[in-house]
Amino acid sequence: MLKRFDHLNQTSPEWRAVVAAAEASAPLLNGHKASLLGSLFVTHATNVKTVKDQVHLFAALDALDSSDRARYLEEASKMPSDYALLVNASWLAEAKNDTLDWARAAEAYSEMASQALRWGYRELALRCYVAQAIMLDDYGSQENAAIEVLAHAETALGSDAVISRARAKIHFRHKRHLSALESFAEGAAGFALGDPVERAYMCREMGISAAETGEWLVASEWLGRARQAAFSARSKAMRPMAIGLRADEALAIYRAGEPSRAVTIYGEVLQSLASLDGDGSTKAAYCQRVVRHGLLWMFGQVTGRTLEVDGEPPVMVPGMCSNPEPPESIRDQPCASIDVAWYMQAVTEAQHLSAAAADTNLAQRLNGKTMPGMEVIAREEFVASTSSRLDVDGFAIQFGPWTDSLVYLAEHLEEFRKSDVTEPRYGFIPSASASQLGASLVQQRIEDAIIAFGMFAAMNRQHDRVAALAAALEDRLGAEVGRQLLTFMLNGDSTAENLRAFICTAIHTTFAQETLTTEQLFVVTLRFVQATRRSAFLSHLLRRFVPWAREAWQRALENRFALVNPRTTVPAIQATLAGDRDDLSAVAALLLVAEDAVSVRLDPSLRDMLRALAKGEQGKMSELG
Structure with missing residues (x-):
């Protein structure tokens, strides 16, 4: 059919005029006017469903003279990543249908590479050699043979980033991450700039390899490049991966020792989850769940709390949030409410930004709602944050909401045990009375907080912070015993013979x-x-x-x-x-x-x-x- 079209275009002035008009009115493709014949050929070639049919297509091209062949291939060379889409379409279709014969396909791509070389199409030959290597390594587990194919391609064609990328992918598949970086990191910076999907995949792999070698800051930079590429693809199908890459970037930044920047980014990631329908696709469902898993890991790092997932503590794996091929089974896993995630995010922000910022952000994100079960955890972490920072005003602000939540917890333990992160219970925590705050378990917690503040002050030799806290808690319900402890820390005149008094005396000693x-x-x-x-x-x-x-x-x-x-x-x-x-x-x-x-x-x-x-x-x- 294409030959008939080409013949008419060559021999019929009327037909040629129609084609010229169609080409002139067509929108620009990759910045240029596209040949109709070349575009039709690309459409046909990229929809070939078997490697055998692709062999027949190459044979048909081989039978043409060089000028006719050039007209057919004119548009293929201008596609993103050159001829990769044309070459890979057939084996990808067979792999999807589970009909791929990798050994025959490897032989076929070897012959097609030779044909392309004879025609003088270096980039097409490159992609055929890479496809042959993929058949051998990915599907035939013939790693050494695949490496040899790439070495042969380098001998025949010279060094090329496409070959280096293929070699790096083999190293990546076999978890030789340092080798992957060494073979391609330098050339990767400018690779596949015109193909955002390929660039996103490539940069993601470089980021994972850098993380696996302990270079977390470098990993975050590669994952950032991957995220930029994925978003630039402007594809709905790529959006879950793009959001996941932003989460992976934040986690790498956290591991690199920049937690403040990391938790700020993670807040943006959680906001962006609202644009994903968790039931719309497996990729979206995966992103919704694993981004939350990453937050759970950060929450554990901040609090020291072990919140298990399937009986195991959460683990942070490089690149985990952006898996481009997630398992269908992820849909069966529970997905915590976004409001639960906001509480956990607030805890990380309290530790690495400030309790005030975390409190403000949480109120805005919850839009007036309160989850008593999470409120207890968050308020205690806010108090911990203000203590470690010796933030007297912050401690005093958080003291009331925190102690109210402690009383609520003590009186509603059964309700807390029935709470479910996927369908959380909302409610209101009332102000506690003096008698409620006097309960022994509540007072024990308050004393823990006061002593923790005193220890932080002692280790930082800031006697004045203890005096300021004693003044700030002067009229607070439930703080009477706590103020006594602060007095012991300041004066060191306790005659009590108990552990709390001994600890306060030790704090006083560091001041004195x-x-x-x-x-x-x-x-x-x-x-x-x-x-x-x-x-x-x-x-x-x-x-x-x-x-x-x-x-x-x-x-x-x-x-x-x-x-x-x-x-x-x-x-x-x-x-x-x-x-x-x-x-x-x-x-x-x-x-x-x-x-x-x-x-x-x-x-x-x-x-x-x-x-x-x-x-x-x-x-x-x-x-x-």
Whole structure:
């Protein structure tokens, strides 16, 4: 049919005029006027359904003289990624129908590459060699043979980014991520600029490879390029992948050590999920669920809470939110309400932006709604954030909503157990009365918060922040005991014989002494361990306390003669400090060896407690934890 069309176009002036008019009125294609014959050929060639038919097509082209062949192939060379769509259409169709004979297809593409070379069509030959390599590696598991095909193509055609890209894909498939980067990272920056879909896939793979080698900032840059390409495709089918890539980019930025930027971006990602119909396609359903999974992972990093998914803690896998070929089974997985996600996002923002910003954003996003079950978690994290920042005004602002939520939790435990993240319960948390706030479990939590604030102030030597908090809580219901604790921290005159008083005395000691003696440091470290291990704010305290303890004891070693038996105790302390543990077990192990370096003797029960902690036995949290 195409030959007949071409014959008429060559021999009939009337037909030629019709064709010329059609070409003149047609819109520009990739910035130029398209040949009607070439366009019809591309349409035919890209709809070939079998490799066998594609072989016949190449044979027909081979029978033409060079000028006729050039007219047929004129438009194919101007398509995105040159001839890739023309070459790949047939094997993709067979793969989709599960009829692909990879061995015969590999032979066919080898012959088609030779034909294209004879015609002088280098780029077409390149794509045929790449298709042959795909048959061998992706479908035939003949990795070495595929590499050899690409080496042969390089010998025949010279170095080319298309070959480097194909070689990098083989390395990527076999999880040789460093090799993938080394073989193509330099050429990838300018590759496939005219084909946004191919560029999105390529940059995504480069980002995953960079992440797998620990180069998280580089990974975020590649994923950002992938996201830009995916959005520029302006395709509804590509939108889930584009949004997922933005989430993957944010997670990589988080891992690269820029959490503030990461959580800001993630808020934008959650907003964009509103444009995806989770039931509209498998890709959209996947994006909706896995973006939430990424947020759950970040939430765990911030809070230290282990919220399991199918019995396992959430895991962050590079590129997980943008999987271009998600499993159909993802539709069967539950999808948490976006309002639950907003609460979790608020928690990450409180930690890495500020509690005030998180609170404001949450109110806007929920549009007046409240979920008591999530409110308790979020408010406690807001208090933790203000404590770690020594933000007195923020702590005072959050104190009322937080304590009200604690009372609500204590009185509605059964309701909380029945809550469902896919269909959450909304409600209203009333202001608590003085008698309600006096409940022992609520007071225990309040005391935990006050002591956590005091410890942060002590580790930062900011005595004035404790005094400011005592003034800010002067008239707050439920804060009476908390204010007493703050007074003990400031004055150090407590005669009480209980752990809370001992901890407050330790805090006061850090304020009162410009430099702690070794004995004082030992006691303060011990009391801080006791406070941290049972605190509702354990994960937040650990981030500051463990580095503080390491640094304090490292400084203590500088005056080695202030230690008992320095010849033996200093090496033991140094060896413990050299360990890579970053949890409470590291500090417990440090105290056990430091006991021999001070005149203080531990009660056997305290020594047993430290030994258990050093083995990783954390002990119970607060009753409401």
